[in-house]
Amino acid sequence: MEDKYLLSDVKRYSGTDTSACMRCGKCSGRCPAYNDMDIKPHQFVTLIERGDIEKLMQSKSIWTCLSCMACVERCPRNVAPAQVIEAVRDAVVRQQYANKIKAEDIPAKIDETIPQQLLVSAFRKYNK
Amino acid sequence: MQRIGVFVCWCGSNIAATVDVERVAEAVKSEPGVVFSTQYQYMCSENGQQLIRQAIKEHNLTGVVVCSCSPRMHEATFRKTAESAGINPYMVEIANIREQVSWIHKDIEEGTEKAIILARTAIAKVNLNAPLTAGETKVTKRALVIGGGIAGIQSALDIAEAGYEVDIVETKPTIGGRMAQLDKTFPTLDCAACILTPKMVDVAQNEKITLYTYSEIEDVKGFVGNFSVKIRKKARYINEDACTGCGVCMNACPSKKGLNEFNQGLNNRPAIYIPFAQAIPNIAVIDPQQCLKIKNGKCGLCAMKCPSNAIDYTQTDEIVEREYGAIVVATGYKTIDLDKFGEYAYNESKDVVTSLELERLMNAAGPTKGTLLRPSDGEHPHDITFIQCVGSRDTSGCGKPYCSKICCMYTAKHAMLIREKYPDVKVHIFYIDVRTPGKNYDEFYRRAAEQYGVDYIKGMVGKVYPQPNGKLLVQGSDLINNEQVLIESDMVVLATAIEPEPSVRRIATLLTTSIDTNNFLTEAHAKLRPVESPTAGIFLSGVCQGPKDIPETVSQASACAAKVIGLLAKNTLKGNACVAGPDESMCNGCSVCANVCPYGAITYVDKEFRLGGGKTETRRVSQVNQAICQGCGACTVACPSGAMDLKGFANKQIMAEVEAICKR
Numbered sequence: 001m002e003d004k005y006l007l008s009d010v011k012r013y014s015g016t017d018t019s020a021c022m023r024c025g026k027c028s029g030r031c032p033a034y035n036d037m038d039i040k041p042h043q044f045v046t047l048i049e050r051g052d053i054e055k056l057m058q059s060k061s062i063w064t065c066l067s068c069m070a071c072v073e074r075c076p077r078n079v080a081p082a083q084v085i086e087a088v089r090d091a092v093v094r095q096q097y098a099n100k101i102k103a104e105d106i107p108a109k110i111d112e113t114i115p116q117q118l119l120v121s122a123f124r125k126y127n128k
Numbered sequence: 129m130q131r132i133g134v135f136v137c138w139c140g141s142n143i144a145a146t147v148d149v150e151r152v153a154e155a156v157k158s159e160p161g162v163v164f165s166t167q168y169q170y171m172c173s174e175n176g177q178q179l180i181r182q183a184i185k186e187h188n189l190t191g192v193v194v195c196s197c198s199p200r201m202h203e204a205t206f207r208k209t210a211e212s213a214g215i216n217p218y219m220v221e222i223a224n225i226r227e228q229v230s231w232i233h234k235d236i237e238e239g240t241e242k243a244i245i246l247a248r249t250a251i252a253k254v255n256l257n258a259p260l261t262a263g264e265t266k267v268t269k270r271a272l273v274i275g276g277g278i279a280g281i282q283s284a285l286d287i288a289e290a291g292y293e294v295d296i297v298e299t300k301p302t303i304g305g306r307m308a309q310l311d312k313t314f315p316t317l318d319c320a321a322c323i324l325t326p327k328m329v330d331v332a333q334n335e336k337i338t339l340y341t342y343s344e345i346e347d348v349k350g351f352v353g354n355f356s357v358k359i360r361k362k363a364r365y366i367n368e369d370a371c372t373g374c375g376v377c378m379n380a381c382p383s384k385k386g387l388n389e390f391n392q393g394l395n396n397r398p399a400i401y402i403p404f405a406q407a408i409p410n411i412a413v414i415d416p417q418q419c420l421k422i423k424n425g426k427c428g429l430c431a432m433k434c435p436s437n438a439i440d441y442t443q444t445d446e447i448v449e450r451e452y453g454a455i456v457v458a459t460g461y462k463t464i465d466l467d468k469f470g471e472y473a474y475n476e477s478k479d480v481v482t483s484l485e486l487e488r489l490m491n492a493a494g495p496t497k498g499t500l501l502r503p504s505d506g507e508h509p510h511d512i513t514f515i516q517c518v519g520s521r522d523t524s525g526c527g528k529p530y531c532s533k534i535c536c537m538y539t540a541k542h543a544m545l546i547r548e549k550y551p552d553v554k555v556h557i558f559y560i561d562v563r564t565p566g567k568n569y570d571e572f573y574r575r576a577a578e579q580y581g582v583d584y585i586k587g588m589v590g591k592v593y594p595q596p597n598g599k600l601l602v603q604g605s606d607l608i609n610n611e612q613v614l615i616e617s618d619m620v621v622l623a624t625a626i627e628p629e630p631s632v633r634r635i636a637t638l639l640t641t642s643i644d645t646n647n648f649l650t651e652a653h654a655k656l657r658p659v660e661s662p663t664a665g666i667f668l669s670g671v672c673q674g675p676k677d678i679p680e681t682v683s684q685a686s687a688c689a690a691k692v693i694g695l696l697a698k699n700t701l702k703g704n705a706c707v708a709g710p711d712e713s714m715c716n717g718c719s720v721c722a723n724v725c726p727y728g729a730i731t732y733v734d735k736e737f738r739l740g741g742g743k744t745e746t747r748r749v750s751q752v753n754q755a756i757c758q759g760c761g762a763c764t765v766a767c768p769s770g771a772m773d774l775k776g777f778a779n780k781q782i783m784a785e786v787e788a789i790c791k792r
Contacts, residue, residue, distance in 0.1 A: 028590075029589050
């Protein structure tokens with residue numbers, strides 16, 4: 001269940017419609033970081049389409065993508081692979097801190113000096 | 129008061145299973161004007177029609193309502209039936225109780241009730257119907273073909289073959305179009321000129337065909353069967369009757385820096401020129417932008433050298449006005465502008481060429497006399513990369529969203545021709561999909577890959593880098609092997625998308641015919657009327673309607689000719705009886721109706737009206753040409769004073785129908 005939400009979130013955050021991809025591979029044809037990637041730019045689009053989000057989140061590529069946006073610029077279908085990579089990267093960053101705050105921890109953390117708003121937003125950000 | 133007969137059809141069980149037809153026939157008996165009502169299993173059958181005819185005679189009917197299937201199906205049938213029994217066909221109305229009732233409802237109670245309401249509606253309308261007669265117009269037995277490429281040539285030849293006069297208007301100084309520029313044709317690899325030039329000669333020699341080359345359509349008026357067209361014959365500065373096409377002038381001309389359009393600008397031509405050796409007509413033309421004599425009065429060398437005194441620097445454009453019964457649009461295509469595709473370095477390197485340029489570089493009459501040489505330095509290339517889908521299937525806004533259809537095949541052709549002639553040259557082709565449906569097409573493509581060793585790479589090129597050593601570094605993806613490849617090539621050939629010749633927009637406006645978002649002309653029906661435009665009397669031939677190759681273009685051109693011949697064979701045309709017309713006493717001459725009319729049927733006239741007491745006043749009122757009006761009704765809705773009405777669908781008839789539906 002959690003994966004399903006994760007997938008739809010990543011798709012939404014990417015701000016792009018991956019179903020428009022016609023598998024031409026122009027993104028990978030232009031990518032300057034191609035050789036340092038285990039999963040190639042065009043595969044980000046196809047794997048998202050297939051729903052294989054886990055594989056992408058464990059990929060080395062999300063840290064080697066330069067965000068140069070060449071693939072976005074060249075894509076003839078407005079698919080924007082770099083935005084998909086960015087969305088996956090974002091999902092990973094958020095997940096790393098998933099355990100930082102738990103609901104039951106909150107009462108213990110409340111004291112006079114911490115604004116309550118901070119706890120609420122931290123809970124929202126790291127625990128969803 | 130009308131005497132109306134109502135005929136309820138069972139349509140076997142199609143209607144009768146969901147509608148109680150007997151109850152419908154019974155219920156309408158009390159409706160105003162109804163004197164007879166019955167039901168039958170199949171009204172459209174010969175027996176059913178006989179039943180209608182008999183009832184018309186026995187009960188002296190003046191109007192008929194048939195409760196049956198959609199009027200699209202059998203309205204014409206029942207109108208003919210009524211006509212044969214002696215009443216006007218427009219006194220028949222159909223209540224659609226099949227598509228609108230029995231096929232969409234399950235409950236008999238509901239279905240029957242709705243069927244009764246629809247029958248009542250049709251009866252209300254027939255009560256207000258009046259007999260209508262369609263007008264007739266004469267057909268001018270002459271056709272106009274706009275465009276002299278292979279599409280226009282084939283259409284013109286076929287129409288002339290049937291014995292009708294045809295005029296071809298071509299903007300270039302010669303007919304032949306794009307096909308004349310091609311080197312070889314797929315899938316048989318025969319030379320384009322060898323199969324095209326005999327047809328061009330046929331056109332020139334056919335006494336039924338008149339050629340207007342270097343000419344443009346200036347204005348189009350009229351309607352199907354009666355078009356009046358103004359053609360601008362641009363000044364050639366040559367006396368056409370005197371010129372023998374000897375070509376002496378071309379050698380004499382000192383201004384030799386004009387871009388040779390026939391060779392896609394790959395080499396130069398003089399200011400006075402004949403486009404190519406087999407040009408039809410074989411007559412020179414002067415480019416006034418380039419000619420020194422016309423520009424600043426100094427030169428005149430060609431006139432001095434011309435052995436037949438054919439040169440006339442004072443010639444001006446001439447307007448010819450002609451009448452036509454039918455118009456064929458065959459304006460063709462061009463390759464798209466590559467300015468938005470900086471990644472392929474087309475504007476940076478001469479060695480990056482479009483496929484159409486490659487045709488000229490391979491052709492014996494081209495700038496290199498048929499030897500394939502690198503345009504930048506004239507050296508023999510050793511490695512050539514082709515990139516497919518350049519600007520095709522592109523929804524990013526840089527290119528075209530459609531598939532250009534011909535590129536997969538001509539790229540395979542180019543690759544094969546190069547490997548055949550120069551076996552030392554390596555050929556790579558980057559493709560997204562290879563699309564080769566068609567007779568012997570896939571076999572042709574496979575031959576390129578299997579027998580000619582062409583390196584097909586599934587993937588797309590991301591960038592072409594011109595190198596300091598004069599080579600081109602091609603960076604692309606190889607999706608099958610999941611790697612990024614770098615290829616050092618001598619030449620890059622771009623399979624550039626094609627688009628309709630831009631002048632088609634102007635032509636479409638003049639012809640009041642529609643074009644789609646990609647500037648392709650719209651056909652009347654995508655499947656069943658593919659060569660007719662929605663505007664009557666306008667026909668579509670070749671790429672102006674959609675991307676297609678030569679065999680398809682020729683088939684369409686002949687199909688188009690068949691439609692034109694069918695039209696020209698008629699002496700008169702029966703118009704549409706349901707036409708619009710203004711109530712002149714209410715019309716205030718505001719022009720709203722003329723502006724919304726999609727067919728250009730409405731004009732304005734100044735008319736004198738009697739005011740009584742011997743006084744008159746002149747007012748501007750609208751006038752509908754009944755031969756052009758298609759009865760769409762746009763004007764009746766737009767008219768702010770309610771003066772415009774549509775015969776057969778008058779406002780009061782529609783309101784009577786609405787009232788009948790609302791009545792309980």
